[in-house]
Amino acid sequence: MLETTQWINDYFDESSDAIMIFKDTELIVSNHMAHELQEELHMNPKYLVEIADSSVKQKFSSTDDCFNCIIQNKMKQISIPITLAKDMPHPLPYFMIYNVIDAEEHVFSLTLKNRGTINRMDQLAQQRKLTQYVNRAYEDERKRISEDLHDSIAQGVYSAIMGVRRIGDQNISQDEFNKLTEIVQSQLNDTLTEVKRMALDVRPSVLDSFGLLAALRVLAKRLQENSGVTIDVIGNADTSHLSNDIQSVFYRIAQEAINNALKHANADEISILVVSHDHFITLEVIDDGEGFDVPAHQVFNGHSLGLMNMNERVKALNGAFNIKSTKNEGTTVTVKFPVA
Structure with a gap:
């Protein structure tokens, strides 16, 4: 028991947060970090108590609409943004956590947490979450390609092999031979078309050979033929000076935005605009579809990964x-990159 108490004391005293425990308005105990802040900033702990007391009164004021809210009235912790050393060259932003320890005895703690550290931790957590979603997207893409290879390419090749075996049968007639030859040729042509489609999805060769605008026109033509939706590419911007990475991102975003419009927006017309300006170049994908609530799709909800992935790539x-995007008025996706 004594050893456990010592561990608790060590944790309290060595914490990177400044922790102070009060009874009424008197400071009872504080840890090493709190002592350092008091000495360095000449900070009076009672000043922090006054700020906390003011925030608590404001939180539970009878003029507050949620005064009778059960959740609020049972809340034992309140977070209060506070900036120390305002008159110094480098002010210190903190969150002060007011925590009730014993309500009857009016014992409470004030904990100062560095806002910069918390923000960095939030950013790291957000980045880790994004990485997980992006990795999942890559895995889903690999799974889709694998299924296409198995269900389409492999089956087409297998059917052609079976046909070739039958052609090799010396007992078949000339008419059967001719018919089988046509069937095998048709199967191989279909398989070749499917391979080209997959190659375009993975990496369009026209992008490397003829540039962004040509690749976008090929993409628009293919998707228009498949969907029946009018897809136009407008613009004569010179994209030859753009890096391969930027051209790839432009292409992928156009591809994702068009696919989203075809799958979810019920669009009748989609326009792709590529425009050069003095210091930047923009790509806009505009559809006349149903539109959607953008804020609802900007968080990690598992369904808006395409949008989040686009944003991170840019x-x-x-x-x-x-x-x-506006409901019933369509959606515009805009990407802008600076150019020299």
């Missing part, structure tokens, strides 16, 4: 990404 190359 940010990684110092670009700007924006989505505007």
